[in-house]
Amino acid sequence: MDVGVVPESTMRDVSMNYSRTSKGTIDLFSGPPIQMPSHFSPMDREARVLRYREKKKTRKFEKTIRYASRKAYAETRPRIKGRFAKRTDVDAEVDQMFSTSLITEVGYGIVPSF
Template sequence: MSRHERILRYFEKKKSRKYVKKIIHSSRKAYARSRPRGSLQPTGAGINGIMPEANFGTMNLPREWALNQFPFSPFHPGNLTEEKVGIHSNSTKRSSLGTQQQNSKNGLKKSSQLTLASKQEKILRYVEKKKSRKYEKKIIHSSRTTYAQTRPRVQGRFARNSQANA
């Protein structure tokens, strides 16, 4: 087989490989388009993905995991299977008021609860610290430049004193 024939054969193989890649790519694309998308919802979900209260409880645990089969007692008295979980929404006014009350009990403050004077004090402290940091950087920079100007050089590069004298 001559060199020319080998080159032609190589190019034919290369074209077929590219064609195969195109086929694979197009089939993957088609599969990706046909795949189901969206939020994951459990089967038998209620309205808008909210589970009805009757579906909660032991949540179909195996028998050996049933409530009274554990070797230890629960942390609080009461039967867990009788408790019902209500529908909760974080966007209600009640929950936001409850969160504010809880934060006030814990001693946490919101940024809106800070007085105007305390905000201005904090801003002034920040500006002063920033100025001092910049001034320190200027001093360091100027001292480094003066030191660099006095250092010995050989062909424009820094050198040791022993190399500069030799």
């Protein structure tokens, strides 16, 4: 496998020719390059590390309910084996559970679980 080197002059020509964007698109590389500092001063680094440690201490992994209205709606929706179901699916399953042929074959009733 041959590896070739592309001269820089052709790379500049290519980037200049294709710097325009078509209508409705956003060119992410059109602005000035953002320079990220590679090294922080010891005081700045210490401040950043302390902030990280404080945020780490206050993390919460418990389940939190953000919208009471969504919770109320979810509690009223019908479920089949714990998953949300359409009302027609629930009606069909209830009818299947309480069908007379199933009760007479087994000899006892089946309690539906929603």
